[in-house]
Amino acid sequence: MSGSQLANTNVSLYAEVPTPDEIRLRCPMTARAAETVSAGRTVLEGILDRADHRLMVVVGPCSIHDPVAGLDYARRLRHLADEVSDTLYLVMRVYFEKPRTSVGWKGYINDPRMDDSFHIEEGLEKSRSFLMQVAEIGLPAATEALDPISPQYLGELVSWTAIGARTAESQTHREMSSGLSTPVGFKNGTDGSVDAAINAMLSASQPHSFLGINEQGRIVVVRTRGNRYGHIVLRGGGARPNYDTVSILMTEQALAKAKLAANIVVDCSHGNSYKRPELQPLVMSDCVNQIRLGNRSIVGLMLESHIEGGNQPIPKDLSQLRYGCSVTDACIDWATTERTIRAARDVLKDVLPVRQKTEPRA
Known part of the structure; x- marks a missing residue:
């Protein structure tokens, strides 16, 4: 055998796949888009600082599969973002890659026609x-970085990046995160433990060299400077939520022990809502009350x-969608989204400015 x-x-x-440069030439960055992305990153860094x-x-959406509906959603969200912008900074989930426990649709990048043609x-x-x-x-966009090559094609258009529960332990994703130009949220493990996410934050904050x-x-060999804007995302796990006050306190203590800033993002979906979308507003309300x-x-x-x-x-007949x-995962509808976000803004509009004044800088 050869x-x-x-x-x-x-x-x-x-x-063969077109190079990042070839894709960029077909869809070049516009001045308006660049302004949105840059402003989004600056605001998010300011929130973390x-x-x-x-x-x-x-x-x-849990994932993008229909760009027409996705843009319809984006336009609605932009109006809501303007309405609550004094208190909440809205970033749109634009997820194209879906990790699969076994098999299933892997997302818009992998199978855009949704017919296993890949x-x-x-x-x-x-x-x-x-x-x-x-x-x-x-609107600034958030996405999950799953394939380590995709950021070369899309990264300049993203303002916030998530590393999922299944990949936070991956050395490849930790190295990649150290070179990403966005703040990066590392999700706790599927068992609910925060150790992998904290170790990922420590790793990604340091320079790395790896193939890319x-x-x-x-x-090429990619040499990175390290990303100082890593933070933890609590998404529940091990058959229980972890957004409650005790879990938040324990996470704060774990971050302090690792000498990391006490910056926590709570994912109201996944394990925190037992994958029941109707519970997401209750999770958000609880966090707002905290x-x-x-x-x-x-x-x-x-x-x-x-x-x-x-x-x-x-x-099989996509016209029936x-x-x-x-x-992918079940979502709350638009009317519920508006009510939930407006309710959070009403509670926090006078609270957050005071919290910021008393908050020690990281």
């Missing part, structure tokens, strides 16, 4: 185009929200 045969026993095909008193709220080259270009349109609306690709698609009563460490919240509530399976309804 060396090639020995190396590629289980590989059926190598399909306690220079901005507002609370970040990362809100939007036109990844098409998914990258369409995802970049969607992010560009969201930025031109004036550059804008021309060449394999802040009202004196909590200083909760700097952000996350909601999974779409135009229609719930979720749906992917049918319900408009504005998730095909």
Whole structure:
């Protein structure tokens, strides 16, 4: 057998993908989009530095599968963001990659046609185009970094990045995070433990060298400076939530022991709502009340929200898909989203400025 045969026993095909530069030429950054992304990163860094008193709220569909409905949602969210901007800073969830426990649709980049045809080259270009349109609306975007190559195609259009519960322990993702240009939220493990996320924050704050690709698609050694804006995201786990006051206090103590800033984002979905979307507003209300009563460490919240509530399976006939309804995790609907965010703003509008004045700088 040849060396090639020995190396590629289980590989059926190598399909070339356009380089990051080629995708950028097809969908170049606009001045308006660049302004939105830059402003978003600056505000989020200010919130983490306690220079901005507002609370970040990362809100939007569990995943993007229909760009038309996604932009419909983005326009609605932009109006709401303007309404609550004195108290809450809204960032739209724009998730294109979905980690799978076993099998299932892996997201818009991997399978944009939702038919197992896996036109990844098409998914990258369409995802970049969607992010560009969201930025031109004036909304900063948040995404989960799952594939370590994708940021070279999309990273310049993202203002906040999540590292998921399944990948926070990954050395590859810790190294990648050390070079990302956004603040990075590391989720606690699926068992509920915060240790992996804290270790990830420590690792990502340091310089690293690793293999990657550059804008021309060449394999290079990437050398990073380290990312000082890592923070923890509590998403529940181990069959229990972890947004309660005791869990928050224990997380604060763990962060202090690691000499990390007490910056906590609470994901109101996933384990914190037992994956029941109707419980997300209750989780958010509880966290808002903790802040009202004196909590200083909760700097952000996350909601999974779409135009229609719930979720749906992917049918063979895609024309049967319900408009504005998730095909991954179940979401709250738009009316509930508006009520929940407006209620948080009403409670916190006079609380957060006072908290910021008494908050010691990290």
